[in-house]
Amino acid sequence: MLNEEIARIFERMARVLAFKGQDRFRIMAYERAAVSIRDLEEDLASIAEHGKLEDIPGIGKDLSEMIDEYVRTRKIKRYERECKGIPAGLVDLMSIPGLGPKTLAQLHQKFHIRSLTDLEHCLEKAAAVKLKGFGQKKIDNIKRGIELWVSSQKRMLIGVALPLADNLLSQVRKIKLIEHADVAGSLRRRRETIGDLDVLIVSKNGPRALQQIVKLPEVKQVLGIGDTKATVIIEGGIQVDVRSVARESYGAALQYFTGSKQHNIHLRTLAQKRGLKLNEYGAFRGQKRVGGKDEDEMYALLDMQDVPPEIREDKGEIEAAMAGRLPKLLEVRDLRGDLHAHSTYSDGKSTIEEMVEHAAELGYEYIALTDHSPSQRVAHGLDLDRLEQKIEEIGQLRKKRKDRAPHILIGTEVDILADGKLDYPDKVLARLDIVVASIHSLFHQSKDEITNRLLAALANPHVDIVGHPTSRLIGSREPLEMNFERVIAAAAKSGAALEINGSMYRLDLNDSMAKAAQEAGVLLAIGSDAHSTAQLDQIRYGVFQARRGWIEARSVINTWPWTKLSRWLAHRRS
């Protein structure tokens, strides 16, 4: 995708400039621009065409000219000029923790390193020749950084990190010395992938509390421990930074370590204008502490609403909070049912009855069993006979359960075929209570083909929900390229909902796409895509992603009570 290509170029530009020791604010400008571009929904080519590049935050005259040039020629002369004489592999090495631009430049100048192997070799030499600034500790530190970098290239999915973190926290909270413990950082913001964990504690005796934490059975390795901070590796290989803070600073520290970085920078700039100083210890006017015990004080001091962690990304939430216009974000308890779940009829591990019973335990008013259609052979997609059986079985189950909740919806997750046709004939779809349509094949199609495929599916009046619209798999399959504005427009026109799939591997739509859909008035559905009773619970990850996308309950069809949902479905079928 063009936007991603340009974002990467700006990111690399920032690194190249840093390597050359250029002005750090100029470097920051490129970094900011890269982040800003990644957030765009619209294609840069079309923004460039309309001459609106300078409307993008962080893009001014120079950067807009560079984008223009890239759109026209797929090259940026200025970037190439800056890169001249710098080996490409060298720039990548800058992500190694403990190895910054200055150190790297020094090693490059002295040893002409070009790659990771070169770097490893020259570290030995650096020690031997007593290169200025290179003591043994620094060299060891870089070596450790290299190990960490190589092993942790991949971030962890939130669905892996959150249960591990919850378990750790519950153990930490059992320690008598500890009054409070919370997780901060990207996990608290519910990002889809997590690097390492930040845990904050309050204790009357911080140093002793830390000593006890590093002795927990969950802790596999202790990387460092001091009076205020311990760094450990827990099960699953996650690095955890535990910080002990004073009670009166807890709110400030929680705010500070939750981030994001951009959000905090923006907040502190605002604070500065009001004669305040914010840091991890509190809010200060001159020498005088004016807040910091609780997190909401930090926001209240700036006359703004308390900002939910999920949207602290400096994407307009600060302005909204100042104006008192933050959205009332969707919550897990707003959901009244699940509209995407599988059973043993296709590739699920639990029977229909088990799924329904579990949905009842969750307090749901309704659940849809949406098994695959025939072309999904590996997933045992249902042919018409098996579909008939399933309809029959659900009929029986309804009788058996009488009036007990939840209502059981006979559904399908029907494949959207190569040309946008669906994998069941319309008259079959018409007999079902709910239809989720998804792409599971031919991911290599062109942007236009994919777009048209989705538009064709949305034009089918039997389609109620488009499942995992981009079909990405986090960290392993790129999202399908599509003209998302057209997909949104088609969904708005047909009245069908787009899904936020709660599977930790998918979380699709992502936050910013969901936001764009809501802004266009498109309905959304949060689905668990559960393949077992236990997985019904993963719908919460879908809610987290929705919250990150500023989604409110009003946009989500499975917050509706049964009467409203059933009327909506009936209306779509008439």
Added chain:
DNA sequence: GCCGTTTTCGGCCCGACTGTTTTCAGTCG
């Protein structure tokens, strides 16, 4: 390189830690 109810020029968030420094630079979060 961007940006403007302090500014079209002169700012741009803040503090801790580490190592190697004898007063501080580099890196990180």
